[in-house]
Amino acid sequence: MQHTYKAIELPAINTNIIKSMLGLRLVEKPLPEIGEQQLLVKMEAASCNPSDIAFLQGTYNVKKTMPCVPGFEGAGVIVACGSTLKSKEWIGKRVSCFTQRDKDGTWAEYFLADKNEVIVVGDQLDAQQAATFFINPFTAWGLFDIALERESKAIIINAAGSQVAAFMVALAAKHGIKTIGIVRKAETAAMLANHGFDALLVSTGEDFAAQLKAIAWELEATTAYDAVGGEATGQLVNCLPPDSEVVVYGGLSAKAAAEISIMQLIFNNVIITGFNLNDWIELADTEEFVEVKEALIDLIRSKTVYTRVQLEVPVTDVVKGLRTYITSMSAGKMLIRF
Numbered sequence: 001m002q003h004t005y006k007a008i009e010l011p012a013i014n015t016n017i018i019k020s021m022l023g024l025r026l027v028e029k030p031l032p033e034i035g036e037q038q039l040l041v042k043m044e045a046a047s048c049n050p051s052d053i054a055f056l057q058g059t060y061n062v063k064k065t066m067p068c069v070p071g072f073e074g075a076g077v078i079v080a081c082g083s084t085l086k087s088k089e090w091i092g093k094r095v096s097c098f099t100q101r102d103k104d105g106t107w108a109e110y111f112l113a114d115k116n117e118v119i120v121v122g123d124q125l126d127a128q129q130a131a132t133f134f135i136n137p138f139t140a141w142g143l144f145d146i147a148l149e150r151e152s153k154a155i156i157i158n159a160a161g162s163q164v165a166a167f168m169v170a171l172a173a174k175h176g177i178k179t180i181g182i183v184r185k186a187e188t189a190a191m192l193a194n195h196g197f198d199a200l201l202v203s204t205g206e207d208f209a210a211q212l213k214a215i216a217w218e219l220e221a222t223t224a225y226d227a228v229g230g231e232a233t234g235q236l237v238n239c240l241p242p243d244s245e246v247v248v249y250g251g252l253s254a255k256a257a258a259e260i261s262i263m264q265l266i267f268n269n270v271i272i273t274g275f276n277l278n279d280w281i282e283l284a285d286t287e288e289f290v291e292v293k294e295a296l297i298d299l300i301r302s303k304t305v306y307t308r309v310q311l312e313v314p315v316t317d318v319v320k321g322l323r324t325y326i327t328s329m330s331a332g333k334m335l336i337r338f
């Protein structure tokens with residue numbers, strides 16, 4: 001095994017995303033010591049998600065000691081394991097990985113994982129789908145469970161060009177639940193025309209609020225999912241029929257929730273809650289988690305739904321890749337390939 005490896009390093013957070021991205025540098029690091037309970041993963045690919053962008057800007061809740069290797073998610077093969085782990089059980093296994101701990105992340109040729117930071121996927125998923133498996137598909141599942149529990153006949157999803165939204169639409173179709181998507185650009189609505197939404201609205205369009213309210217009441221959409229925050233949270237709260245829930249799970253606008261009708265909260269029992277994948281994973285017992293994993297793998301393998309990837313870049317071109325991703329997020333993920 002080689003003694004050093006290439007990694008992308010972030011020297012410091014910068015609230016200006018372009019400056020933060022330009023600060024990223026390619027470094028050579030010595031292979032780390034493997035702790036008793038740890039796994040060394042030789043990475044095949046690592047993803048970039050909105051949470052990575054927020055992290056680079058210092059607006060995410062995960063903070064790391066600087067300098068650090070960013071990257072919360074990826075995939076690779078386990079090449080070594082700690083002394084108290086059975087090597088037969090781990091070495092050679094292909095895994096999807098996820099970490100939000102204060103340590104080097106996945107944007108590197110090697111990633112040191114804890115046992116609970118990997119999901120074994122074997123050869124069931126290709127590198128693109130394995131590298132994007134741990135976060136969004138499970139998030140969509142956990143979010144969609146809320147609509148099932150609430151027995152909603154329809155759901156509303158903003159930032160509907162996202163990969164989380166794609167998985168939620170597939171789950172909704174399976175359960176006969178209707179979907180109303182909201183996007184901010186007409187071109188994204190056009191791109192999503194045949195992607196299974198029952199209705200698609202453009203939030204910048206004329207009469208958007210009235211259209212949203214009309215369709216929400218008509219389809220009895222009593223669960224809405226907000227990945228945007230700012231005024232979008234208020235738009236969702238204000239359009240919903242009584243006894244509805246807005247689940248906030250992202251802050252793409254980087255703004256505090258605003259314009260929320262107090263009357264909807266007081267007199268129509270509309271509630272606002274939050275969702276965090278980490279909490280959901282902790283609540284899922286092992287058996288349930290394995291069942292969800294298998295169901296999601298089946299959906300991806302059958303091409304019912306899968307994560308769109310718009311470009312793959314080598315470790316030398318990460319900044320170029322990030323620039324493309326942040327200007328056209330609905331087109332799909334950017335992956336770093338090692």
Ligand SMILES: NC(=O)c1ccc[n+]([C@@H]2O[C@H](COP(=O)([O-])OP(=O)(O)OC[C@H]3O[C@@H](n4cnc5c(N)ncnc54)[C@H](OP(=O)(O)O)[C@@H]3O)[C@@H](O)[C@H]2O)c1
Pocket residue numbers: 049050051135136139159160161162163164165184185188227228249250251252253254275276277278327328329330331332333
């Ligand atoms: N809470 C959790 O545990 C959890 C877990 C996973 C993901 N998430 C959240 O889920 C959301 C979607 O993630 P993803 O990986 O699926 O996204 P993605 O595939 O990378 O796509 C991002 C989408 O957001 C849209 N968008 C970006 N900024 C926006 C803004 N200010 N207003 C409206 N739309 C905007 C983009 O549209 P354009 O093409 O118009 O830019 C694109 O459709 C993110 O907020 C992410 O942080 C939360």
